Structures are given as C-alpha cells and as structure tokens.
Amino acid sequence: MSAPLLEVEDLAVEFLTDHGWVRVVDGVSFSVGAGETLGLVGESGSGKTVTSLSVMQLIPRPPGRIAGGSIRFEGRELLGLSDQELEALRGEAIAMVFQESMTSLNPAFTIGDQIGEVVRRHRGVSRREARVRALEVLELVQIPDPEARIDAYPHEFSGGMRQRAAIAMALACDPKLLIADEPTTALDVTVQAQVLDLLRSLQQRLGMGILFVTHNLGVVADLCDRVTVMYAGRMVETANVFDLFESPQHPYTEGLLQAMPQLGERGKRLAAIPGTPPMPWQMPDGCRFHPRCPYAEAACAEQDVKLDDLGEGRSTRCRRHAELKLEGAE
Amino acid sequence: MPAFILQRLLALVPLLFIVSLLVFSLVLLIPGDPAYMLAGENATPEEIAEIRADMGLDDPVLLQYARWTAGVLRGDLGTSLFSDQPVLEVLLERLPVTLSLAFAAILVSLLVSIPAGVIAGTRPGSLADRLVTLGASTGLAIPNFWLGLMLILVFAIWNGWLPATGYVPLTEHPGAWLRHILLPAITLGLSAAAILTRQLRGAMIDVMNQDYIRTARAKGLAWRGVVLKHGLKNAAIPMVTILGLQANYLLGGTVIVEQIFGMPGLGQLAVASVFTRDLPMIQGVVIMAVFVAVFVNLLVDISYGYFNPKVRPR
Structure with a gap:
C-alpha cells in the first residue's frame, strides 16, 4: 500500500x-x-x-x-x-467538492471568475493566466465549449455541469x-x-x-x-x-x-x-x-x-x- | 442593456399619465381659490372674476387639463403666481441644492451602514453586533428635526466649527459646499443609515451561512476576502432595494431638513409655495419629485443586474 x-x-x-x-x-x-x-x-x-x-x-x-x-x-x-x-x-x-452545486457556487460571480480566483490565490498569477488555467480545467472536466461557458453564471448551468465546474474549481491547483x-x-x-x-x-x-x-x-x-x-x-x-x-x-x-x-429481485421487499x-x-x-x-x-x-x-x-x-x-x- | 433601459422608460408613460392627472387635480382639490389669494383681502368680486378668467379657471376642466399637459410636454410648467418667474427656471435653480443634499445623505448612510452592517452581520451576538444594533435602533428613534437642531447647537453655535445655515454651490467652492452640506447630510442620512445597517446585518448573517461561503473558505481565501467579495455582493441585493426606497424617503425628508438649515432647495420651495397657494409652483415641484423618484428607481433596477446576474436582461 x-x-x-x-x-x-x-x-x-x-x-x-x-x-x-x-x-x-x-x-x-x-x-x-x-x-x-x-x-x-x-x-x-x-x-x-x-x-x-x-x-x-x-x-x-x-x-x-x-x-x-x-x-x-x-x-x-x-x-x-x-x-x-x-x-x-x-x-x-487539499481541495473539496460539496454536495449541492446549486448552493455551493456563488450565484453572483461567473464560473471562470470562481475558478480563476483559487488559482490567483495560490499561484499568484495574473487574471489572464488564471483564466487560461480555468479554461484548461473546464476542458479537463469535459465541459463542452469552455471558451463560451467560462463567462456564464452558475444558474446558467445544469446540475451536472455545475458539479463538473465545482470539480474543475477543486482541481485547479492540482x-x-x-x-x-x-x-x-x-x-x-x-x-x-x-x-x-x-x-x-x-x-x-x-x-x-x-x-x-x-x-x-x-x-x-x-x-x-x-x-x-x-x-x-x-x-x-x-x-x-x-x-x-x-x-x-x-x-x-x-x-x-x-x-x-x-x-433482478423485483417484487422482493x-x-x-x-x-x-x-x-x-x-x-x-x-x-x-x-x-x-x-x-x-x-x-x-x-x-x-x-x-x-x-x-x-x-x-x-x-x-x-x-x-x-x-x-x-x- | 440599452434595450432594458428603453423598456423601463416606455413603462413610465402610463405612470406619468396617472401622475399628471393627480398633479393637475391638485388645482381642484386644494381648498381655497388662488384667485382670492392673488387678488388680496379687499378685492371686489369683479376683480376676482377677472383674475379667474385670466388664469383660465373658468374653462371646462378637460380643457384646462389639455392646456396644462400640452405646456408640460413642451417644458412649460407655467409661471409662478407670485414672482412671475417661469416655474421650470425656479425648479432648475433649486434642484441642485436638493440633489446634492440627498446625494450627500445617501453617501453618509452608506459610509455608516456598510462597515457597521458587515461587522455586525459577520459576528452575530458579539459585543460589536450588540452595539451596532443598539446604535441602529437609536438612529431610527431620533427624529431628524431634533437631530438637526442638536447638531446645529453643538457644531455651529457652541463650537462654531461648521456654519449653521446656508448653502454654497459645489461648483462655486467645493470646500465651503462640504462645510455647509455636512450637518444637513448627517441629519437627513442618519435614519437611512440605521435602516440600511439593520438590513445589511440581516442579509449578511443569512449570506455567511450559505454553502458558497464555505466553498470560498475551502478555496483558501482569507476571511476578509470571503466576507468582502463573496459575502457583500450577495448581501447587497436586498440592501439596494431598501436603498431605492430610502432615496425616495430622503427626498421627502429634504423638506424638513432644508427648512432647519435654511437651504434654498426644492423642499423649502414646496413649503413656501404651499403657504402662498402658488399652484403652478406646487405642481412643478411634484412633477420634479416624481421625475427624480422614477430616475432613482431606474438606477436601482439597473444596479440589480450588476449584483444579481439572475435578473440580468439577455
């Protein structure tokens, strides 16, 4: 082990x-x-x-x-x-992903901003570099068309997409x-x-x-x-x-x-x-x-x-x- | 966004129509006849009748309304019955005084309520929270005419630090403007500050318990950043609504505060016009107040889109 x-x-x-x-x-x-x-x-x-x-x-x-x-x-x-x-x-x-992606993402900021924020916090990079990284991780979690979605707000995402975005946020700093x-x-x-x-x-x-x-x-x-x-x-x-x-x-x-x-156990209590x-x-x-x-x-x-x-x-x-x-x- | 603003402006048309009806009907509703007032105490009935005819008060009401509305639409609000000055000219002379007073009062209320609300709302139950809540309750309980008089007493009469009355336009002398506007702005802004503080405190307590605050902390953001970025922007949404309502109350409050501090603004004009039954002037003040209120509400609606992306027009 x-x-x-x-x-x-x-x-x-x-x-x-x-x-x-x-x-x-x-x-x-x-x-x-x-x-x-x-x-x-x-x-x-x-x-x-x-x-x-x-x-x-x-x-x-x-x-x-x-x-x-x-x-x-x-x-x-x-x-x-x-x-x-x-x-x-x-x-x-150590990063964390929570249960309710609707409430665990901040409704007032874009997905890209919220991902970029953690990169800027820990890597001390510029907004532009953080955005590049945000695009990378959005791609990593298979969000289709990340270029277009990065500036969307959480309420514009479906539940599954929001949870992917939350995972992307958690993975942003490896x-x-x-x-x-x-x-x-x-x-x-x-x-x-x-x-x-x-x-x-x-x-x-x-x-x-x-x-x-x-x-x-x-x-x-x-x-x-x-x-x-x-x-x-x-x-x-x-x-x-x-x-x-x-x-x-x-x-x-x-x-x-x-x-x-x-x-295969239908009917059984x-x-x-x-x-x-x-x-x-x-x-x-x-x-x-x-x-x-x-x-x-x-x-x-x-x-x-x-x-x-x-x-x-x-x-x-x-x-x-x-x-x-x-x-x-x- | 421009489409959104245009849409809001179009929605104003029916509102302004109703307002025009109300304002015009002031002529019919106000007790007393302006012709009597103008003619003086010893006028004969013939003299009064002549004045009435001159003013068009004998015409059918609908005709009077049509004539008045047509004038308003052309920017002609009539002439003052007493000074013979065009009403619009007087209003535009007075408007900056009232606007700068209201604006300064809002500024005072925000400068007080944002720090106080954030401090109290992030530490509910703490000593700081209790002090803020006590302060807000006190602020709500103090009538602003009394506060104004006390401020004059302490800062103008006893200590002579600030002038007790008067007004200097900002464009003329910014320093003197500030010295003249400070006490009235505090007087007017204090109750709004108290209401906004309570509102922000409540919103902040609610927001700081949200999951996204925990997420922000899980990202390693420092407490301050979490509060000021993730907390405040969300807590500001209900506060903006209250601020819009308060802005309208503040305009009403200028009537009293301008009297106390001897400021030549719209509020003082309104009081003077009511006493002299200067109807065109009263109508003008009301219309101006409606325009300001409508404009403030438009600003509030637009700012919603900034704070709350869910209501942003697409």
Missing part, C-alpha cells in the same frame, strides 16, 4: 447544543493513501460530513470544535495550524487530496454515473487521493478502494471494498448491504434496518448500534466496544464478529 497522504487518528468533534457540548464524532481514525479512494459511508447524522469538514477545519466555529485527535497531511499535523497556514493548504494541496462530500447525491442517476466516471478517470490521470463521503454503497462499489463505515459518530468497520461487500464484519454494514436495491439512529445527546451505552441490531445480546448494552483490528487493514467494532456469519452482497 502507498504511504498515507492523510492520516486521521482518534478524531473527536463536539457541537454546542441545548444539551451542552455534544460529541458528534468520536474516536474516528482512517487514512487515505496517494492515488487511493477511501469511501466514508454512513446514514445522515452519522458524522461523516462533519469528519470530512474537520480535515479542512471548516466546521462552523462556534458552535463546533475539534475536541481531540490528530489530523496529519503528509506527516504534518494540521490541528493547531494558524489560519494563514490552513488557508495556504485549502484549495491548494490538489494531492480531494475531499468529495456526496458530490453526486443531488444529481440524476445518469448524470451521477458520468460524474463518477469523470472522477475515476481524473484520479487515474492526476494520481490524487480521494476521500469520498457518501451514503450510497453502490457508488462506493463503483469508485472506492477501501471503505470506512460510520454509525452514530463512530467508525464501525473498515475494510477494502471487496472484503466489505463479500463478508461484512459488522451487523450495521450487513444491514446497509441488505438495504441496497439489487437488479427491500430489507430495512429497524429503528432510527440515536440522537448525539442520548447515545446508548455499550455498542451504539445494539438497540437496532438483530444479533444484540445483553452484554452488547453493557460494555463499550473497542475497535478490533483484524489485520490487513480490516477492523470492526463488534464484540460478536467472530461468531457471527454475516451476509454480504453479490
């Missing part, structure tokens, strides 16, 4: 709510190697987006704060860096790490497939690491090398994508896999995980998944479950994983 580009260790993030400081991300560790794609998977509210924003230290402060852990990029600790040092990294070495937070969720399925294809081919050409945040296991199977599954602010399982799909080691992962619609995820201020004792877990025993509710290292980059947070035979997906 390649040397880790990004290493997150024991990350804890808290938000100030009516219930006091609430820990929404707790003890999350993962790494992304150069040229590797790590999927960060979980339901809404599992803490995956907060985790991804924490890497860039873009969680809103207040009410959020990073309460502990370590985030290292190329071996350099990012927590505790000054604003200036962080700003020098953002958009340059980042080593791309953090993509549900970049295809808001798109039509066909457009979604195009954007995923684009990301895959761009990664092959540019060799960047990708941290891909999604709730969609289908997308994970399509794009990712390894997967970290999060539940209720904690990581419950990490594995490479084939192992995870073939033999999940955590009942939650199994539930997610069962809940995936499969072709989709399996759903019963219940809802807990609120961050009323986390259950013991294993956080036990109230919804079909395999839960009395002991699951009592003692806190540690992350169990299974070797070969696999780990799980289930005390019964050895005895359970969990079902994968084809």
Whole structure:
C-alpha cells in the first residue's frame, strides 16, 4: 500500500447544543493513501460530513470544535495550524467538492471568475493566466465549449455541469487530496454515473487521493478502494471494498448491504434496518448500534466496544464478529 | 442593456399619465381659490372674476387639463403666481441644492451602514453586533428635526466649527459646499443609515451561512476576502432595494431638513409655495419629485443586474 497522504487518528468533534457540548464524532481514525479512494459511508447524522469538514477545519466555529485527535497531511499535523497556514493548504494541496452545486457556487460571480480566483490565490498569477488555467480545467472536466461557458453564471448551468465546474474549481491547483462530500447525491442517476466516471478517470490521470463521503454503497462499489463505515459518530468497520461487500464484519454494514436495491429481485421487499439512529445527546451505552441490531445480546448494552483490528487493514467494532456469519452482497 | 433601459422608460408613460392627472387635480382639490389669494383681502368680486378668467379657471376642466399637459410636454410648467418667474427656471435653480443634499445623505448612510452592517452581520451576538444594533435602533428613534437642531447647537453655535445655515454651490467652492452640506447630510442620512445597517446585518448573517461561503473558505481565501467579495455582493441585493426606497424617503425628508438649515432647495420651495397657494409652483415641484423618484428607481433596477446576474436582461 502507498504511504498515507492523510492520516486521521482518534478524531473527536463536539457541537454546542441545548444539551451542552455534544460529541458528534468520536474516536474516528482512517487514512487515505496517494492515488487511493477511501469511501466514508454512513446514514445522515452519522458524522461523516462533519469528519470530512474537520480535515479542512471548516466546521462552523462556534458552535463546533475539534475536541481531540490528530489530523496529519503528509506527516504534518494540521490541528493547531494558524489560519494563514490552513488557508495556504485549502484549495491548494487539499481541495473539496460539496454536495449541492446549486448552493455551493456563488450565484453572483461567473464560473471562470470562481475558478480563476483559487488559482490567483495560490499561484499568484495574473487574471489572464488564471483564466487560461480555468479554461484548461473546464476542458479537463469535459465541459463542452469552455471558451463560451467560462463567462456564464452558475444558474446558467445544469446540475451536472455545475458539479463538473465545482470539480474543475477543486482541481485547479492540482490538489494531492480531494475531499468529495456526496458530490453526486443531488444529481440524476445518469448524470451521477458520468460524474463518477469523470472522477475515476481524473484520479487515474492526476494520481490524487480521494476521500469520498457518501451514503450510497453502490457508488462506493463503483469508485472506492477501501471503505470506512460510520454509525452514530463512530467508525464501525473498515475494510477494502471487496472484503466489505463479500463478508461484512459488522451487523450495521450487513444491514446497509441488505438495504441496497439489487437488479433482478423485483417484487422482493427491500430489507430495512429497524429503528432510527440515536440522537448525539442520548447515545446508548455499550455498542451504539445494539438497540437496532438483530444479533444484540445483553452484554452488547453493557460494555463499550473497542475497535478490533483484524489485520490487513480490516477492523470492526463488534464484540460478536467472530461468531457471527454475516451476509454480504453479490 | 440599452434595450432594458428603453423598456423601463416606455413603462413610465402610463405612470406619468396617472401622475399628471393627480398633479393637475391638485388645482381642484386644494381648498381655497388662488384667485382670492392673488387678488388680496379687499378685492371686489369683479376683480376676482377677472383674475379667474385670466388664469383660465373658468374653462371646462378637460380643457384646462389639455392646456396644462400640452405646456408640460413642451417644458412649460407655467409661471409662478407670485414672482412671475417661469416655474421650470425656479425648479432648475433649486434642484441642485436638493440633489446634492440627498446625494450627500445617501453617501453618509452608506459610509455608516456598510462597515457597521458587515461587522455586525459577520459576528452575530458579539459585543460589536450588540452595539451596532443598539446604535441602529437609536438612529431610527431620533427624529431628524431634533437631530438637526442638536447638531446645529453643538457644531455651529457652541463650537462654531461648521456654519449653521446656508448653502454654497459645489461648483462655486467645493470646500465651503462640504462645510455647509455636512450637518444637513448627517441629519437627513442618519435614519437611512440605521435602516440600511439593520438590513445589511440581516442579509449578511443569512449570506455567511450559505454553502458558497464555505466553498470560498475551502478555496483558501482569507476571511476578509470571503466576507468582502463573496459575502457583500450577495448581501447587497436586498440592501439596494431598501436603498431605492430610502432615496425616495430622503427626498421627502429634504423638506424638513432644508427648512432647519435654511437651504434654498426644492423642499423649502414646496413649503413656501404651499403657504402662498402658488399652484403652478406646487405642481412643478411634484412633477420634479416624481421625475427624480422614477430616475432613482431606474438606477436601482439597473444596479440589480450588476449584483444579481439572475435578473440580468439577455
């Protein structure tokens, strides 16, 4: 495996709510190697987006704060860096693509201006040079007729085109790490497939690491090398994508896999995980998944479950994983 | 853009028609008869009738309206009943005073509201925000005639730093113009500043929570650049609307402020004309005010296109 580009260790993030400081991300560790794609998977509210924003230290402060852990990029600790040092990294070495391209692009400026801006910020080039670079990346993300489209405003683009433009903006300074937070969720399925294809081919050409945040296991199977599954602010399982799909080691992962619609199974009811995820201020004792877990025993509710290292980059947070035979997906 | 402006101007035709009807009907609606006023206290009924006939007040209303409109379209707003000067000449003499007062007041309001609104709106709940909000509420609560008198008292009478009354045209002596316009502009601009500050604060809070602000930060832009470029341009959209409305209020406010500071502008003329029942002059002032208001709204509409590309005409 390649040397880790990004290493997150024991990350804890808290938000100030009516219930006091609430820990929404707790003890999350993962790494992304150069040229590797790590999927960060979980339901809404599992803490995956907060985790991804924490890497860039873009969680809103207040009410959020990073309460502990370590985030290292190329071996350099990012927590505790000054604003200036962080700003020098953002958009340059680490870039981000967000979910809603309609709202994440500024409606008041042209696409070209918004792409050029990041180039001028980090490369210190003139407006004209920045525009040349903007044209290059628009071409890279396969926007047809970039010369004509560069002066368009976001509302003049379709959803898929806007997301391509957002990706172009992220790639403008050749980042080593791309953090993509549900970049295809808001798109039509066909457009979604195009954007995923684009990301895959761009990664092959540019060799960047990708941290891909999604709730969609289908997308994970399509794009990712390894997967970290999060539940209720904690990581419950990490594995490479084939192992995870073939033999999940955590009942939650199994539930997610069962809940995936499969072709050729018409008429069959989709399996759903019963219940809802807990609120961050009323986390259950013991294993956080036990109230919804079909395999839960009395002991699951009592003692806190540690992350169990299974070797070969696999780990799980289930005390019964050895005895359970969990079902994968084809 | 020229097509857009032309379209806006064409849309003014029906508006101006309605305005002309209203302005003309002032003659019919205002209590009292200008002929009585002109003739003086001891006039005989015959003298009054003669004046009425001279002024065409005995003709059918439609004929009077047609005659008046035809005159207005040719730029002839009639002559003052008292000074015998052409109304248009008097208006054009007074207009620069009022315009420079209103313009300076808008400038004051922007110079106050933009920094105050940005500071408060980017740090809601902070001490600075509370102070700004308190200041804006105070600014709204202070009546401008009282503020004007206080400013005169402090800066003109007690300290003698600035003149209490009068006006010097900008073209004559810019320094003296500034010294004369400063206190009236602050007086007139303060409530607009308060309203604009509150508006910008609210818009800024909203905008700074938008996803594109996070995107801008993810690009590595410094906080200042994020606020001043990505935040302010979007927050300016609702502010421009309010500014347009305020500009119209400011024109109304000049009536009082010009009285207080003894400035020979349209507002003072309006008051004087009402007291003397100088109808052609009143009509002229109203028409001039309508033109200014319409022009201001046109400017607002055009500036929308700059701030908000979605409404830009194609």
